[in-house]
């Protein structure tokens with residue numbers, strides 16, 4: 001599935017799920033709440049929020065939480081992702097997945113996995129996973145010939 005084949009109702013459902021998750025974010029240190037929603041191969045949506053920690057590196061990103069929810073629910077592939085952060089209007093940039101999350105998405109998504117960015121008021125730019133993580137390393141590198 002490419003960004004073009006994602007239906008508008010699916011995109012709106014992803015947006016609502018990610019925003020609901022963002023409202024639950026635990027981000028007392030950065031004050032940068034993030035929500036993410038993943039559409040799986042069965043059409044189910046799984047959401048996650050960032051969960052920070054007083055030992056800062058132990059914090060969890062929203063995308064990682066959403067992928068965990070997908071796996072827990074039996075989803076096997078990510079077909080689309082939407083990330084909501086504070087960027088895009090009064091802030092300098094849209095929230096795009098951090099490097100670690102790009103690699104985590106690579107585990108469950110194809111090169112053309114669409115990743116939508118949004119803020120609290122609007123949808124922003126979208127990218128494919130290959131755009132955000134070119135020449136990537138993934139499970140296929142480890143599979144036997």
Ligand code: THU
Nearest residue numbers: 030032034050061062096097098
């Ligand atoms: N964060 C995410 O949850 N996802 C991203 O892709 C970017 C960053 C979180 C981590 C941290 O809790 C806060 O945003 C500020 O970096």
